[in-house]
Amino acid sequence: MGKHGIILFGHGARDPRWAEPFERLASRLRTMRGDQPVALAFLELMSPDLPAAVASLAGDGCDAVTVVPVFFGQGGHVRRDLPEVIEKCREANPGVVIHCATAVGEDEAVLEAVAGYCLRQVGTAS
Amino acid sequence: MGKHGIILFGHGARDPRWAEPFERLASRLRTMRGDQPVALAFLELMSPDLPAAVASLAGDGCDAVTVVPVFFGQGGHVRRDLPEVIEKCREANPGVVIHCATAVGEDEAVLEAVAGYCLRQVGTAS
Numbered sequence: 611m612g613k614h615g616i617i618l619f620g621h622g623a624r625d626p627r628w629a630e631p632f633e634r635l636a637s638r639l640r641t642m643r644g645d646q647p648v649a650l651a652f653l654e655l656m657s658p659d660l661p662a663a664v665a666s667l668a669g670d671g672c673d674a675v676t677v678v679p680v681f682f683g684q685g686g687h688v689r690r691d692l693p694e695v696i697e698k699c700r701e702a703n704p705g706v707v708i709h710c711a712t713a714v715g716e717d718e719a720v721l722e723a724v725a726g727y728c729l730r731q732v733g734t735a736s
Numbered sequence: 737m738g739k740h741g742i743i744l745f746g747h748g749a750r751d752p753r754w755a756e757p758f759e760r761l762a763s764r765l766r767t768m769r770g771d772q773p774v775a776l777a778f779l780e781l782m783s784p785d786l787p788a789a790v791a792s793l794a795g796d797g798c799d800a801v802t803v804v805p806v807f808f809g810q811g812g813h814v815r816r817d818l819p820e821v822i823e824k825c826r827e828a829n830p831g832v833v834i835h836c837a838t839a840v841g842e843d844e845a846v847l848e849a850v851a852g853y854c855l856r857q858v859g860t861a862s
Contacts, residue, residue, distance in 0.1 A: 616854055623811030631808050631841035638851045646858075678854050680808055682757050685749030711857040714850050715757035723849035724840050725764045728742055728804050731837040732772075 612673030615647040617663050620680045621687060622652030629656060632680060647672060653687055653695075660692075664699040664706065674707045682715030738799030741773040743789050746806045747813060748778030755782060758806060773798060779813055779821075786818075790825040790832065800833045808841030 616639060620632050632650050639648040647670050651663035658666070660677070667675050677696060679688045692710065700708050714720050742765060746758050758776050765774040773796050777789035784792070786803070793801050803822060805814045818836065826834050840846050 614858055616858060618854070620808065623809055623813075625809075625811035625815065627815075628809035628811035630810075631839075631847060635847050635850055635854075638847060639854055642851065642855065676854075676858050678857055680850065682746065682806055682808075683749055683751075683754035684756075685751035685754035687749075689751065689753075709857070711854075713757075714853050717849070717853045720846070720849045720853055721757060721761050721764060723843070723846045724761055724806065725768065727840050727843045727846055728744070728761075728765055728802075728837075729768065731804055731835075732740055732742060732802050 613646055613667075613671045614674040614676065615649060615667035615670070615672040616643070617649050617651050617660065617667070617675060617677045618680050619651050619653070619660060619677050619692065620656075622654045622656035624655055626656075635680070651677075653691060660695045661699050661702060664703055664708065668703050668706050673705060674709070676709045676711060678711045679713040681713040684713045684716065688713050739772055739793075739797045740800040740802065741775060741793035741796070741798040742769070743775050743777050743786065743793070743801060743803045744806050745777050745779070745786060745803050745818065746782075748780045748782035750781055752782075761806070777803075779817060786821045787825050787828060790829055790834065794829050794832050799831060800835070802835045802837060804837045805839040807839040810839045810842065814839050 636648045647667050649663045651660040696710050762774050773793050775789045777786040
């Protein structure tokens with residue numbers, strides 16, 4: 611049985627520091643997942659893009675990949691651009707089952723953590 | 737003593753559904769904060785913008801406002817654009833103390849929640 615990779619998919623930005631939380635998130639997941647791969651991929655301005663990340667995981671022995679959009683809102687990037695890129699990745703990697711998750715901002719536990727962060731900011735700013 | 741408002745500051749997008757997690761987050765915080773105001777504001781493509789949101793909270797009796805950037809990464813929008821807008825808000829509202837938090841993606845508890853979400857996605861996709 612092959613490996614099941616996770617790809618954290620973000621928008622990308624010109625400032626390399628923008629990617630720092632994504633890198634911390636990937637490190638955290640790698641610690642939790644043992645030898646199951648975790649990779650980053652970006653829509654634009656940063657590399658690798660999603661096709662390169664999927665190809666890399668396939669080469670690393672993954673026969674399943676779950677793409678998690680690390681976005682709060684689901685607008686055109688998640689609803690339109692991402693499905694198009696994923697379809698290309700499926701065509702290019704017929705031996706890999708590619709699943710795409712809902713954006714992380716739709717998860718109640720994530721929103722609860724963000725709300726907690728907001729309340730702590732008010733506490734320290736008072 | 738005046739109120740202490742929270743402004744959830746997001747990028748904005750063309751698709752109105754993009755703002756749904758921000759609205760859910762605001763609702764959650766309003767429930768937790770009683771009569772302390774919680775507002776949304778956007779950098780572009782959606783309204784209100786930050787100056788309008790700050791003016792609205794000032795009119796609602798806030799003498800302190802904490803702006804929380806609801807972004808994962810801190811690139812040009814958070815590091816360059818946001819401080820410029822906040823400086824204008826301070827000049828326009830000298831009676832309001834405006835504090836700006838670090839982006840939510842820098843918070844470890846938020847990243848932990850996102851990591852948990854990612855692991856659940858792999859579990860259900862296997």
